[in-house]
Amino acid sequence: MTQKTAAAAPGSLRKKPVLVIDAETAVVQALDILLDMWGYRVVAAADESEAVARLAGIGEPLHAVLATYRLRDGSTGPEAIARIRRLAGGFVPGLVITGDSTIEELREAEADGMIVLQKPVLPQHLQALLEAAALEDAA
Numbered sequence: 001m002t003q004k005t006a007a008a009a010p011g012s013l014r015k016k017p018v019l020v021i022d023a024e025t026a027v028v029q030a031l032d033i034l035l036d037m038w039g040y041r042v043v044a045a046a047d048e049s050e051a052v053a054r055l056a057g058i059g060e061p062l063h064a065v066l067a068t069y070r071l072r073d074g075s076t077g078p079e080a081i082a083r084i085r086r087l088a089g090g091f092v093p094g095l096v097i098t099g100d101s102t103i104e105e106l107r108e109a110e111a112d113g114m115i116v117l118q119k120p121v122l123p124q125h126l127q128a129l130l131e132a133a134a135l136e137d138a139a
Contacts, residue, residue, distance in 0.1 A: 069098035
């Protein structure tokens with residue numbers, strides 16, 4: 001049995017880079033599998049300084065940054081996203097995933113244009129947010 005496949009537009013098979021900042025290997029691996037299925041390429045970092053170092057090697061605009069709230073180097077996900085945005089020279093959608101932050105911390109991240117997601121995050125919700133970020137990029 002043969003399958004018909006539609007011809008892909010040039011560049012459409014390129015996976016969009018998503019920077020994931022989390023020190024938990026299992027979390028990064030799970031996100032890598034999920035995001036790969038959705039057409040994204042995970043660039044992983046354990047903390048803010050590693051994220052900055054990885055940013056230099058991406059070579060194309062980031063689609064989004066997903067960061068856990070508390071990072072292992074003592075910084076926060078919102079701080080890392082803000083720094084990535086400055087280094088990228090523009091707005092990059094930022095999603096902060098947390099399970100233990102205070103209301104004030106969450107409001108601060110939201111005030112800076114970041115989306116805050118409480119754990120556990122439903123895959124469909126995350127996918128919808130990443131697709132919405134793609135629409136913002138195209139506008």
